[in-house]
Amino acid sequence: xxFTITEKILARVSGRASVRAGxxxxxxxxxxxxxxxxxYTDVYFKQMKEDFGxxxxxxxxxxxxxxxxMVPAAxxxxxxxxxxTRTWCAENNVPLYERKGIGHQVAAEIGYAxxxxxxxxxxxxxxxxxxxxxxxxxxxxxxLEAFVRERISIKVPQTVRVNLRGTLAKGVMARDVFHxxxxxxxxxxxxFQVLEIGGPALSQISTEGLxxxxxxxxxxxxxxxxxxxxxxxxxxxxxRARKQLDPVFSDPDATYAAVHDIDLTNLEPLxxxxxxxxxxxxxxxxxxxxxxxxxxxxxxxxxxEDLRVAAQILQGRQVKPGFQLNVIPTSQEIMAAAGxxxxxSILAEAGAFVSSxxxxxxxxxxxxxxxxxxxxxxxxxxxxxxxxxxxxxIYLCNAATVAASAIEGAIADPRRYL
Amino acid sequence: xxxxxxxxxxxxxxxEVNFDVDQIVGVKNIKIQDIDELAAAAMQGYDPDFRSKVRxxxxxxxxxxxxxxxxxxxxxxxxxxxxVAGVVAESFSPGxxxxxxxxxFPQASCPGVLGLVERWDEIELDWAANELRNLTKGRALxxxxxxxxxxxxxxxxxxxxxxKRPVAAQ
Numbered sequence: 001x002x003f004t005i006t007e008k009i010l011a012r013v014s015g016r017a018s019v020r021a022g023x024x025x026x027x028x029x030x031x032x033x034x035x036x037x038x039x040y041t042d043v044y045f046k047q048m049k050e051d052f053g054x055x056x057x058x059x060x061x062x063x064x065x066x067x068x069x070m071v072p073a074a075x076x077x078x079x080x081x082x083x084x085t086r087t088w089c090a091e092n093n094v095p096l097y098e099r100k101g102i103g104h105q106v107a108a109e110i111g112y113a114x115x116x117x118x119x120x121x122x123x124x125x126x127x128x129x130x131x132x133x134x135x136x137x138x139x140x141x142x143x144l145e146a147f148v149r150e151r152i153s154i155k156v157p158q159t160v161r162v163n164l165r166g167t168l169a170k171g172v173m174a175r176d177v178f179h180x181x182x183x184x185x186x187x188x189x190x191x192f193q194v195l196e197i198g199g200p201a202l203s204q205i206s207t208e209g210l211x212x213x214x215x216x217x218x219x220x221x222x223x224x225x226x227x228x229x230x231x232x233x234x235x236x237x238x239x240r241a242r243k244q245l246d247p248v249f250s251d252p253d254a255t256y257a258a259v260h261d262i263d264l265t266n267l268e269p270l271x272x273x274x275x276x277x278x279x280x281x282x283x284x285x286x287x288x289x290x291x292x293x294x295x296x297x298x299x300x301x302x303x304x305e306d307l308r309v310a311a312q313i314l315q316g317r318q319v320k321p322g323f324q325l326n327v328i329p330t331s332q333e334i335m336a337a338a339g340x341x342x343x344x345s346i347l348a349e350a351g352a353f354v355s356s357x358x359x360x361x362x363x364x365x366x367x368x369x370x371x372x373x374x375x376x377x378x379x380x381x382x383x384x385x386x387x388x389x390x391x392x393x394i395y396l397c398n399a400a401t402v403a404a405s406a407i408e409g410a411i412a413d414p415r416r417y418l
Numbered sequence: 419x420x421x422x423x424x425x426x427x428x429x430x431x432x433x434e435v436n437f438d439v440d441q442i443v444g445v446k447n448i449k450i451q452d453i454d455e456l457a458a459a460a461m462q463g464y465d466p467d468f469r470s471k472v473r474x475x476x477x478x479x480x481x482x483x484x485x486x487x488x489x490x491x492x493x494x495x496x497x498x499x500x501x502v503a504g505v506v507a508e509s510f511s512p513g514x515x516x517x518x519x520x521x522x523f524p525q526a527s528c529p530g531v532l533g534l535v536e537r538w539d540e541i542e543l544d545w546a547a548n549e550l551r552n553l554t555k556g557r558a559l560x561x562x563x564x565x566x567x568x569x570x571x572x573x574x575x576x577x578x579x580x581x582k583r584p585v586a587a588q
Contacts, residue, residue, distance in 0.1 A: 385445030
């Protein structure tokens with residue numbers, strides 16, 4: 001029997017000829033990534049020294065730290081956290097990426113999404129590096145293990161294979177594809193497993209769209225998502241790769257825990273209603289519902305194709321007076337490209353508030369909603385209180401829907417604007 | 419080192435699938451640092467008298483995909499402060515599971531547990547036999563065995579203790 005891409009990557013990093021799902025191994029991550037956040041990095045830095053007597057990390061080139069939350073700082077305490085991070089990185093000779101954008105996106109831009117690599121982070125949205133055939137897992141506080149030991153303990157996960165087929169209709173985006181997967185497979189369908197995405201429809205889903213799909217994998221219960229990278233993904237990832245590795249691919253006779261064939265042909269734009277990412281619904285059921293704010297950004301959106309569709313919809317139109325539309329490109333690279341394309345001016349002229357990259361809009365640190373406000377959002381999550389008051393509401397949707405809803409001040413179907 | 423069996427009453431049954439544990443304290447209380455204040459906020463939406471009823475060693479029971487969403491640590495911090503010794507659920511969401519195991523807080527997957535127990539039944543979680551026994555009703559179900567790493571982490575009282583042990587030969 002053949003092996004999955006996940007089994008092949010974990011065999012290499014555990015120094016074994018082969019591993020199978022279920023094996024418990026000690027694996028050496030190729031890259032250890034984190035963003036500075038209270039209770040995580042500050043604690044690791046302290047525990048490394050105080051609990052383990054480790055003054056410096058071994059092989060600092062394996063580590064990467066991002067400052068993308070609390071950017072810009074709003075309190076002295078936040079800036080103190082950043083100072084602590086800058087100091088630690090300088091002392092440890094660990095690369096620090098500050099104000100470059102949301103780390104999960106920037107990590108791909110600067111080559112940490114090396115095809116065939118094994119990457120760990122505490123945050124599960126790092127799964128989006130799987131777009132490039134990289135196995136990237138969020139392991140919460142256990143990331144400390146990677147700071148104090150060369151190898152981390154891991155059980156080789158089983159894989160659920162999803163074959164996407166059919167053609168996406170106008171106004172339907174990768175975001176909808178992901179929430180459709182949750183709807184048809186269920187929010188527990190890939191628990192403790194890897195979501196491997198393939199099938200003929202992949203060729204018409206952009207690399208950016210795949211980053212959206214793989215980045216949200218946790219809401220199927222998956223520990224990460226991965227794609228067997230085709231020429232287009234490799235053409236992006238290989239020239240930037242930080243490590244010389246041969247890309248690996250699942251064997252045709254690999255063993256899967258389940259295989260799902262999902263036809264995208266008749267898929268409509270979706271909306272995920274509060275208060276859980278398990279609540280995928282057809283957008284059409286909610287058209288007309290009053291909304292007060294819109295967020296286009298996050299590690300699950302805010303890329304060029306999202307900005308392009310929003311600009312297409314908003315060109316020559318205006319955001320409804322009183323509606324707060326925040327458009328936050330995911331990285332500086334994306335923001336600069338959007339500027340060159342003229343997208344930023346279109347969005348600004350339509351009345352959008354366009355700001356530099358930051359994670360802060362996604363979790364309510366800024367653009368905070370109060371009770372009884374309601375947002376359409378391309379953020380990652382719609383649980384209570386995610387963007388402010390526990391009595392505010394978040395309807396997750398694609399970027400086109402955010403733009404169309406901003407015009408109407410109500411949940412709107414973007415297809416009539418396209 | 420063997421993992422001690424847990425024996426206690428079923429303090430509460432969360433029968434909602436995909437249960438978001440943040441609801442235990444309520445999202446508006448999630449940032450409370452003071453443990454007494456946090457514990458006072460716990461369970462207000464489910465059983466306002468929970469705090470006076472729960473006893474050290476009691477166990478929570480959950481449904482499928484327990485811990486789904488974006489779980490934070492304070493709810494179970496509060497539960498531990500009130501004496502809760504662990505959670506048994508039909509199944510768990512991986513992020514929640516990993517987080518609580520790393521806190522050294524025992525969790526056990528027991529498919530069928532919702533049919534096995536009622537609130538306040540006396541139960542015993544037997545890690546050696548991989549079995550959950552309902553002592554009140556005299557019946558039992560198997561639990562899913564812990565991985566070596568998860569078991570080691572629970573034995574060590576959590577992630578820090580685990581990492582301070584010598585690396586186990588695998």
